[in-house]
Amino acid sequence: MKAIAATRIFDELPPMDDVLARKVTVLGSTGSIGVNTLDVVTHVRKLHGANALPVAALTAGDNVKLLVQQALAVRPELAVIGNEDLFGELKQGLAGSGVEVAAGRDALIQAGARHSDFVMVAIMGAAAIEPALAAIRRGGVVALANKECVVAAGAVFRDAIESSGAQVLPVDSEHNAIFQVLGSGDASEADLVTITASGGPFREWSLERMRAATVEEAVAHPNWAMGRKISLDSATLMNKGLELIEAHYLFALPPDKLSVVVHPQSIVHCLVSYEDGTTMAHLSAPDMRTPIAHALGWPRRIPSPSRRLDLTKLGSLVFHPPAHDRFPALNLAIDSMRSGGLAPTVLNAANEIAVQAFLDHRIGFLDIPRVVAQALDRDVGSNGIAGDLESVLGTDARARIVAEEICQRVSA
Numbered sequence: 001m002k003a004i005a006a007t008r009i010f011d012e013l014p015p016m017d018d019v020l021a022r023k024v025t026v027l028g029s030t031g032s033i034g035v036n037t038l039d040v041v042t043h044v045r046k047l048h049g050a051n052a053l054p055v056a057a058l059t060a061g062d063n064v065k066l067l068v069q070q071a072l073a074v075r076p077e078l079a080v081i082g083n084e085d086l087f088g089e090l091k092q093g094l095a096g097s098g099v100e101v102a103a104g105r106d107a108l109i110q111a112g113a114r115h116s117d118f119v120m121v122a123i124m125g126a127a128a129i130e131p132a133l134a135a136i137r138r139g140g141v142v143a144l145a146n147k148e149c150v151v152a153a154g155a156v157f158r159d160a161i162e163s164s165g166a167q168v169l170p171v172d173s174e175h176n177a178i179f180q181v182l183g184s185g186d187a188s189e190a191d192l193v194t195i196t197a198s199g200g201p202f203r204e205w206s207l208e209r210m211r212a213a214t215v216e217e218a219v220a221h222p223n224w225a226m227g228r229k230i231s232l233d234s235a236t237l238m239n240k241g242l243e244l245i246e247a248h249y250l251f252a253l254p255p256d257k258l259s260v261v262v263h264p265q266s267i268v269h270c271l272v273s274y275e276d277g278t279t280m281a282h283l284s285a286p287d288m289r290t291p292i293a294h295a296l297g298w299p300r301r302i303p304s305p306s307r308r309l310d311l312t313k314l315g316s317l318v319f320h321p322p323a324h325d326r327f328p329a330l331n332l333a334i335d336s337m338r339s340g341g342l343a344p345t346v347l348n349a350a351n352e353i354a355v356q357a358f359l360d361h362r363i364g365f366l367d368i369p370r371v372v373a374q375a376l377d378r379d380v381g382s383n384g385i386a387g388d389l390e391s392v393l394g395t396d397a398r399a400r401i402v403a404e405e406i407c408q409r410v411s412a
Contacts, residue, residue, distance in 0.1 A: 003187070003252040004150065004158050005179055006141075006167040006298075019300050020044065020052040022141075027112055027131050028122035029070055030063040032227045033145040033171070036288045037120050038070055040296060043305040053296070056116040059108050059131070061123070062086065068093035075099065078114065080107045109134045118296065120171070121145060124229055125352050126152050126396055133157065133389065139164045143295040145171035147239075147246040148352070152345045153392045154249035169295040170250055174243055176291035177269035177282035178251060187251040194271040195243055196263035197322060198223050200235040203264065207326055213365040215358065223266040223286045232355050236368050237322060241333020242351075245344050248337055255338050260330065261319050267309065268317060285309045329369040332376065342395045343376065349399035350375035350406075357407040367410050375403045 024041065028034045041053045055076035060067040064086040071079040071094055078100045081090045087103035094101055102110070112119060112134035119135040120143045121128055128146040133153075135142045137160050144150065150157060161168060170176050174195040178187075187193065201220050202210050219231040226234070233239035244258050261271075266286040273279040284290045285307040293304030324331055329351070336343040354371035357363045363371065380398040 001249075001252045002158055002162065003250060004154065004161055004168050005170055005175070005250040013300055016300060019297055019302065020048050021054075022117040022296075023054050023056045023115070024296070025057040025111065025114060025116040025119045025135070026055070026122060027057075027059050027108070027119065027128070027135070028061070028124065028146075029058040030060040030066040031122055031124055032230075033122035033288060033292070034058075034060075034120070035066075037122065037292050037296075038074060040289050040293050040302075040304055041074060044296075044302055047303055057111040057114050059111050059123075061127075064089045064093070071099050072097060078102065078111060080111045082108050105130075113138050117141065118143065120292075120295070121149070124148075124227060126348060129153050129389075129392070133160055136160045136166045136168065137164050139166045141167045141169060141298070143169045143171045143292075145292075147172055147175075147242045148348050150249050151242050151245045151348045152396055153389065154245070154344070155387060156389050156392055158249065168250075169298055170246075171288075171291050171295050172243060172246065173269050173284075173286070173288065173291050175247060175250055175270075176294055177284075178247060178272065180294065181270060181272045181280050181282050182251070187253050187257075189274060190253070190257060190272050191275045192257055192259060192273040193247065193251070193253055194259045194261050194273070195240065195247065196266070196268055196270065196319075197237060197240040197260055198234065198266045199262045199264055199322070200237065202235055203262065205326075207366065210326070211364060211366050215361065218358070218365055222264070224288070226288075228359060229352075229355055232358065232368075233351070235365070236329040237327035238329035238333060238351055238369070238372075240322070241330045241337075242348065244333060245337045245347075255334070258337075260322055262322050263317065263319050265314060265317055267311075267314065268319075283309060283311075327369075329372065332369060332372055336376065342391065345392055345395045346376055346380055346399040347372060349396045350403035353400050353403035353407060357404075357411070362411045363407055367407075371403055371406045371410065374406050375399055378402050 057078040059080040061082040084103045112131035121132040122145045128149045218235045221231045287306040289306035336347040350372040354368040
């Protein structure tokens with residue numbers, strides 16, 4: 001299996017002026033990753049001038065007010081709102097600004113394919129698959145901050161990268177850390193790659209206590225400022241399972257070379273162990289602007305407003321194994337990774353439905369992994385081969401229907 005993550009090695013680093021002149025597209029600019037990306041862009045412009053990191057396009061799903069504010073601040077060539085009903089508000093908000101406007105699903109995909117030197121894929125969930133693929137098929141540098149599209153369509157992404165020659169950079173803090181530790185992205189010499197988990201807000205909770213967990217408690221991540229979906233995935237540890245599958249595809253790592261360790265401080269993001277007994281770790285403060293800046297500047301380093309790490313203030317770093325019995329979502333993801341094919345597609349789709357059902361107060365917290373497990377047991381195509389986009393999207397759609405039916409039974 002070939003890796004998805006970039007493996008290009010530079011004999012000579014590009015001039016910093018060339019890095020600062022890169023045209024940037026942000027798909028999903030109003031989410032937490034998108035906001036942090038533009039924060040880094042703004043920081044770089046304060047230090048290097050208003051023309052640094054020009055913006056080709058910004059896209060959003062429904063948050064038209066923030067999209068208008070962002071577009072007026074960074075002046076992209078194009079602003080796209082996914083919800084067509086909000087096109088009039090977007091057009092009015094950017095009237096006279098010189099920013100081109102568009103709306104709808106096709107416009108989002110076209111934004112991904114628009115000429116740009118760097119595309120940040122920050123759209124949440126499987127909705128990112130087609131825009132991300134459009135960016136990859138055009139070539140260039142694509143930064144993936146969305147794990148779900150790799151989980152659901154890893155083989156499709158790998159084939160598209162091989163055809164286009166695109167360079168894919170991981171932005172998830174753990175995978176960006178692995179990428180940096182490995183240097184070239186080649187994991188062939190690694191004996192074991194371990195990604196860390198904070199353990200989420202329920203790390204020390206009993207099953208009985210988790211059964212009564214509220215939405216507000218579940219999305220209150222102890223370390224990271226993230227969106228509600230990823231915060232909830234962190235609470236179930238599904239997020240860590242999805243990250244294992246993502247690492248499997250990004251770095252062509254077999255399942256037996258991947259592991260998870262709970263690290264409550266979220267300072268160490270990965271550990272890479274080699275056959276000679278060496279283990280190398282990547283450390284940084286829990287701030288997504290750090291991996292975002294790394295991707296924006298790659299293969300050079302650019303300034304970031306992210307928090308700096310002071311180990312003397314921490315005093316100690318703690319590590320312990322995950323509690324598989326209390327967090328079955330992690331087991332479901334590991335089993336899906338080992339099964340391969342379209343099993344991860346079903347896992348991801350069912351999880352998105354179950355998470356939303358919990359956020360809507362229709363099912364309980366412990367029902368989330370139960371819904372996913374039952375969806376995986378149903379015949380929705382998880383045993384198929386994830387060889388083309390049509391198969392992936394078809395399986396994803398069927399899994400969502402089945403998962404919603406299961407949610408309705410659970411909530412009845």
